[in-house]
Amino acid sequence: MNTLSKACWIGAAIYASLGMIFGIVMSATGDHSLAPAHGHLNLLGWASLALYGAFYSIFPGAADGWLARAQVLLAHLGVIVLTPGIVFALRGEGEGLAKAGSVIILLSMLLFLLVALMQSRRTPEAA
Template sequence: MHDIPKSFFATGAIFALIGMVWGIQMSATHDHTLSPAHGHLNLIGFVAMSIFGTYYALTPQAAAAAMSRVHFWLTSLTVVILAPGIALAIKGQTEMLAQLGSVLGVVSMGLFAWTVLRHGVGSAR
């Protein structure tokens, strides 16, 4: 199943582009206050999603499982909630979204660990 790896890679690339533009904006304004949010956007939005996409491309039996779609949407939701949540927490407005995003991130990584333990790595032999 090629749609799950493609979904992770395409979404990761979009998050990376957003992160790069945000980084340029921070550099241009000399205001790096929100760099922790920017860093989490890049780390989870690009790096983790690219690693997940690579895993699913290498392990088609895991990509074919329904849980792979749950994993994709959960990770995407994590990024969409966590990065702005960290920015809001830094600005002193609310920590609720950062906390929720953090929990979603842990669940997403736990789901990935479970998937790797269940399916292994690589094609079924």
């Protein structure tokens, strides 16, 4: 497994564990008011990062270079900023962190678009 895939999958499993604990606490307390924070921790932290990890495992060549490293770094940073950002926004304690997290997540996806486009030019159609 290349370093970038490892960084995606190990991070994804950590976010999933935290997201599941979050879900279990919500279920146990009956307080679902922070459900969007739980949902996005799981969807951006677990699902999206696991997909990035799969991509970089299937195409290890795409994991080389600063663009791919920046893409994964921003994906992690986005989860770490957006999740508490959604909590603050839902509690009416400010939307700054949520806005910053959203832009970071979008930047990460735009970099992924570039990485995927570059890879599609390198990979023969039959591969």
